[in-house]
Amino acid sequence: MLKQERARRTRELVLDAAAEEFSTQGYSRATLNAVARRTGMTKGALYGHFPSKRALAGALMSQSRTVWEEMRLARDVPGAEAAVVLEELVLDLAHRLQEDVRLRAALRLATDIPDPAWPQPVRPSPAEAPDIFEDVQRGLVALIRRAQGEGGMAPRPPELVAQLLLAVLHGAPHVSFGPPEGTGPGAYDAAWRLLLEALTGADHGASSPGRPLTGAAPRA
Template sequence: MVKQERARRTREKVLDAAAEEFAVQGYSRATLNAVAERTGMTKGALYGHFPSKRVLAGALLTQSQEVWEEMLLARDMSGVAARTALESLVLDLARRLRADVRLRAALRLATDCPNLAHTMPDVFDEIRRDLVDLIDRAQREGGMAPHPPELVAQLLLAAMHGALHVSFGSAGCGDTSAWEAVWRLLLDALSGDRDADLDVHGR
């Protein structure tokens, strides 16, 4: 049991290091040598857990797919309006992309190297399809303006990607209230509700 727990902790450390490397370098420029250096392991020891860069990428993609499915199930429930579920999901995804390097790395892998998706989970495409479904349902329920759902989903995903590289407000990237206000403004604008309170200061 002690040996198994040690192996589990080592595996988690490797996944975190690989995520950092993939998030910064992308799939093509990331190397197992760099991952090994981040963990303080030898390359041979790393091979004992993950025999190739592709296997490492696959582990991150699979894990992130599971995280996304849990997020969706926790919000898209019977009796919950699609607009409410969409807003909660988008805000949570935006938070997680800033805080969870594994999810951030998985989305970069899915967008930078789509060929991986032939044999591994395509997390980006799954998120896009689920957002399109929620947007379509929200429009049919009267909770959003009738813009093409695919375009709205692409806009949300593009905004999430850009938000990772932008600080909102003078407080910088740590000011979560500022960037959450930006997300609510965007969602309110997409709702088409002219009476929505778009002022982040509540005026």
């Protein structure tokens, strides 16, 4: 049992190191040597957990689907209004991308996939680890359509709204929101409410940055 726990911790350490490398370097420039240096392991020891860079990328992309599904199911419960679920889920995802390097790495890897230089075997099977962009986009489109059907959202093209949200989600971790004295969770949340209001036509309280999300606990 002790050996298994040690192996599990080492695997998690390697995944964190690989995520840091992929999120900053992308797939093509990331190397197993760099991942090994981040962990303090030898390259040979790293091979004992992941036989290739391809395996590391696949593991991170597969894990990203689980993370997204858990987030979606936690919010999209029976009886919940779709517009409220969308608002809470987008803000949850935005904060998660700031804090979770593995999820950021998976998004970076997803943007690398269309590159012709990406080796085809790297691409995991759809059942194992679909493109996180496509997976999230499908979920957002479904929520937007439901919200429009419930009368809680303006009738704008759901696919376009979802694509714009994803584009900002991908870039948001690299941007500071508001003036230096106004940065922090309040400014970040207010910026997202403003974007949601602009894209959906709904009033998410952008004029009140300190207001917690509907149905969500205030963030520290």
